[in-house]
Amino acid sequence: MNQFDLELQALAVHAPPAFIPRDASVDRRATATTALRRPRGGAAVDARGLSKRYGARDVLTDVDLTIVPGEFVAIVGRSGCGKSTLLRLLAGLEAVDTGQITLDGDARGRHQADIRIMFQDARLLPWKRVLDNVALGLAGPDVQERAREALAQVGLSDRAKDWPAVLSGGQRQRVALARALVHTPRLLLLDEPLGALDALTRIEMHGLIERLWQRHGFTALLVTHDVTEAVALADRVVLIEDHRIALDEHVPLARPRARGVAFDAIEDRVLQRVLSKPGEEAPPPVQRIVPASEWRWAV
Amino acid sequence: MSVQGVETTSSTSLSDSPSNAAPDRRALNANVQRILPWLFPIVVISTWQLASQAGWLSTRVLPEPWAVLKAFWSLTLSGEIGKHVATSTWRALVGFGIGGGLGLLLGLLTGTFRAAETLLDSTLQMIRNIPALALIPLVILWFGIDEWAKLFLVALGVFFPIYLNTFHGIRSVDKGLIEMARSYGLSGWKLYTQVILPGSVASILVGVRFSLGLMWVLLIVAETISAQAGIGYMTMNAREFLQTDVVLVGILLYALLGKLADVLAKGLERWWLRWHPGYQPNART
Numbered sequence: 188m189n190q191f192d193l194e195l196q197a198l199a200v201h202a203p204p205a206f207i208p209r210d211a212s213v214d215r216r217a218t219a220t221t222a223l224r225r226p227r228g229g230a231a232v233d234a235r236g237l238s239k240r241y242g243a244r245d246v247l248t249d250v251d252l253t254i255v256p257g258e259f260v261a262i263v264g265r266s267g268c269g270k271s272t273l274l275r276l277l278a279g280l281e282a283v284d285t286g287q288i289t290l291d292g293d294a295r296g297r298h299q300a301d302i303r304i305m306f307q308d309a310r311l312l313p314w315k316r317v318l319d320n321v322a323l324g325l326a327g328p329d330v331q332e333r334a335r336e337a338l339a340q341v342g343l344s345d346r347a348k349d350w351p352a353v354l355s356g357g358q359r360q361r362v363a364l365a366r367a368l369v370h371t372p373r374l375l376l377l378d379e380p381l382g383a384l385d386a387l388t389r390i391e392m393h394g395l396i397e398r399l400w401q402r403h404g405f406t407a408l409l410v411t412h413d414v415t416e417a418v419a420l421a422d423r424v425v426l427i428e429d430h431r432i433a434l435d436e437h438v439p440l441a442r443p444r445a446r447g448v449a450f451d452a453i454e455d456r457v458l459q460r461v462l463s464k465p466g467e468e469a470p471p472p473v474q475r476i477v478p479a480s481e482w483r484w485a486v
Numbered sequence: 487m488s489v490q491g492v493e494t495t496s497s498t499s500l501s502d503s504p505s506n507a508a509p510d511r512r513a514l515n516a517n518v519q520r521i522l523p524w525l526f527p528i529v530v531i532s533t534w535q536l537a538s539q540a541g542w543l544s545t546r547v548l549p550e551p552w553a554v555l556k557a558f559w560s561l562t563l564s565g566e567i568g569k570h571v572a573t574s575t576w577r578a579l580v581g582f583g584i585g586g587g588l589g590l591l592l593g594l595l596t597g598t599f600r601a602a603e604t605l606l607d608s609t610l611q612m613i614r615n616i617p618a619l620a621l622i623p624l625v626i627l628w629f630g631i632d633e634w635a636k637l638f639l640v641a642l643g644v645f646f647p648i649y650l651n652t653f654h655g656i657r658s659v660d661k662g663l664i665e666m667a668r669s670y671g672l673s674g675w676k677l678y679t680q681v682i683l684p685g686s687v688a689s690i691l692v693g694v695r696f697s698l699g700l701m702w703v704l705l706i707v708a709e710t711i712s713a714q715a716g717i718g719y720m721t722m723n724a725r726e727f728l729q730t731d732v733v734l735v736g737i738l739l740y741a742l743l744g745k746l747a748d749v750l751a752k753g754l755e756r757w758w759l760r761w762h763p764g765y766q767p768n769a770r771t
Contacts, residue, residue: 278669279669280665280669299671300671302669303669303670304666304669306662306666308662310662310663310666312663312667312680312681312684313761313762314684314685314687314761314762315680315684315761316761323667323670323672323680324667324670324671324672350760350761351761352761352762352763353763366670370670
């Protein structure tokens with residue numbers, strides 16, 4: 188890693204740009220071809236009074252969420268609490284019922300190209316080779332080169348010619364990450380992207396996502412059901428419960444984060460808060476332990 | 487990068503494990519696998535030959551395989567087979583081109599646009615339930631007994647499998663992939679050619695293979711009604727003169743051409759679906 192990157196990292200960690208001038212978008216379009224190498228910084232996200240219903244069922248009610256540029260926010264909650272729906276609203280995959288979402292003060296729709304999503308399943312096109320998957324939706328003369336560079340950033344340069352079918356789950360998600368990063372998004376939405384991976388691969392991916400986030404300086408929003416993952420990666424952990432935000436906890440730990448007393452304390456606090464409210468799904472009753480005298484041979 | 491290091495070690499250990507199994511036994515198995523499908527036909531044909539030679543089978547009923555081969559050879563030398571096969575193949579291909587092309591076009595149309603589905607699908611479903619061969623009297627009235635009657639029958643028969651499978655293929659493209667592609671800025675023609683069409687190719691090819699089978703069935707019937715050339719004409723003609731060996735040559739030709747069409751369709755599958763785990767060489771063990 189060269190000096191420039193190191194400086195950038197330091198910048199992204201310690202001093203997220205608090206303000207991005209309105210006319211920055213004009214600059215961005217002018218330098219679009221060399222954009223990959225030049226981080227564009229994160230977008231400020233502001234959601235006000237978001238509500239969403241599916242039929243008669245409330246999913247989100249009057250949710251407010253503000254994210255400063257370059258911040259890493261994790262959203263946790265029980266399954267079905269609406270955390271994925273919030274992400275889909277921000278992504279524009281679904282329309283809000285009421286409320287509004289702005290990016291850098293503009294309507295969300297004007298920044299569609301600045302937002303990229305990583306889904307729980309990698310959603311690679313199985314009929315395109317890895318490199319062509321990364322290059323999906325890119326335009327310009329140096330498409331291949333940019334895709335190659337993004338692939339190198341996730342450590343998969345040697346798999347460029349492979350079909351997605353032969354990759355492991357973790358490798359697929361890394362390709363999906365490269366595909367998102369090649370567009371130099373200013374807001375990266377991660378919809379439980381590591382949910383289906385094994386524990387070791389997840390730890391690897393945490394490191395990778397953190398490094399790339401620090402390098403590119405985008406705003407990141409991670410939806411996860413794993414509180415440890417949230418505490419390991421995020422500047423802020425937001426809990427959604429009963430269709431609204433129930434907890435907004437800052438994680439003031441230095442990066443890269445390792446488990447320790449402070450880490451465990453925060454994780455425990457969030458976890459206790461998640462569990463304190465009995466949801467619809469009660470924990471399974473404890474099985475009675477049968478004393479040895481009541482054992483029977485199953486023959 | 488440490489991530490890369492970890493991943494490469496895991497992938498090499500994965501690829502190592504199966505190659506440790508005894509390679510000789512696998513090679514032997516592969517050879518047996520190659521020979522086995524031919525075993526049964528060989529046994530049947532030699533039994534048949536022996537039965538004919540021993541006089542248990544009358545040549546009227548079934549000529550001996552050797553006689554069939556001889557007939558095949560003499561018909562090839564006289565150029566008759568070439569002429570008939572060319573005529574039949576031409577009919578098959580033109581009929582398939584017209585029917586399959588229309589099926590593909592309408593399938594894409596109804597699969598892509600709801601309005602087209604509402605407008606056309608129920609009509610097509612009704613026509614689909616009419617057996618193509620039931621239309622023969624009508625076809626003869628419409629087209630007489632010339633080429634168009636045969637082409638029409640073949641085209642009508644191959645239309646529906648391709649239409650149905652194209653429609654189904656378009657509709658069953660993974661919605662998640664379409665959603666992803668849209669969010670990555672693909673729309674319209676690009677979305678269609680990069681996501682929807684490749685996603686439905688597997689299903690369309692199933693329709694193509696099904697149609698190729700039907701194509702020969704319909705052609706045989708069409709050629710036996712009335713024709714001045716073609717394999718069907720050759721066999722009907724031979725029947726008049728009790729040339730059972732020539733009849734058998736005709737039947738064998740249909741079998742060979744059918745097999746050839748299937749091999750071609752399989753080749754298409756292997757090329758177009760080479761990304762598919764089911765069609766990758768290392769998946770076939």
